[in-house]
Amino acid sequence: EDVAIESVISEAVDRNKLLAEEKGISITVGGKLDVAIHGDGDLLMTALRNLIDNAIRYSPPNTTVGVGLRQRDGYAQISVTDQGPGISAEEQERVFERFYRVDGARSRQTGGTGLGLSIVKHVLANHGGEVSLWSQPGQGSTFTLRLPIVDEEGAEPSELATDTTNDKASATSVA
Ligand code: ATP
Numbered sequence: 001e002d003v004a005i006e007s008v009i010s011e012a013v014d015r016n017k018l019l020a021e022e023k024g025i026s027i028t029v030g031g032k033l034d035v036a037i038h039g040d041g042d043l044l045m046t047a048l049r050n051l052i053d054n055a056i057r058y059s060p061p062n063t064t065v066g067v068g069l070r071q072r073d074g075y076a077q078i079s080v081t082d083q084g085p086g087i088s089a090e091e092q093e094r095v096f097e098r099f100y101r102v103d104g105a106r107s108r109q110t111g112g113t114g115l116g117l118s119i120v121k122h123v124l125a126n127h128g129g130e131v132s133l134w135s136q137p138g139q140g141s142t143f144t145l146r147l148p149i150v151d152e153e154g155a156e157p158s159e160l161a162t163d164t165t166n167d168k169a170s171a172t173s174v175a
Pocket residue numbers: 050054055058059082084085086087095096100101102103107111112113114115116117118141
């Protein structure tokens with residue numbers, strides 16, 4: 001299946017609008033990504049929603065979440081930047097582990113399970129892409145997704161998991 005990634009992104013943003021508004025957070029989308037990705041639109045949607053959900057959830061009220069789109073070297077690049085607390089160097093790898101949550105007490109108030117980023121990582125791996133994280137405590141976080149563009153030189157056909165469901169519980173079975 002060829003996925004128009006830009007429409008997946010705008011739908012992911014739309015579906016997080018309410019959560020953002022409740023905190024007075026505005027989501028801005030910048031750049032263009034008029035390309036197709038070979039893969040599963042529901043899984044890519046789940047990955048994006050997890051990143052945007054985190055950006056909103058862990059940021060203080062009245063801040064901004066930025067979604068940046070660009071095309072580079074045969075890859076679609078999608079970044080999600082927030083003005084939240086940031087993630088220390090020691091925790092940056094661990095946050096992609098299943099059930100890992102930074103600072104138990106604070107995270108418990110936000111009521112997640114610690115699965116979101118492990119799902120993101122597996123969805124990207126299954127699409128021949130990757131997720132990376134830039135962050136410094138006190139300076140916010142930027143998560144960047146890289147996905148090979150269809151029909152561009154250097155783009156690899158992705159090996160898709162056969163499970164195409166999009167709810168969290170079953171998506172984790174690819175992990
Ligand atoms: P779930 O996504 O399953 O509802 P979760 O948000 O706790 O639960 P992950 O999305 O995997 O799980 O994130 C793991 C942990 O990484 C979070 O608990 C939080 O401590 C930290 N984290 C994730 N995103 C951010 C962010 N944008 N800013 C600061 N900390 C973050």
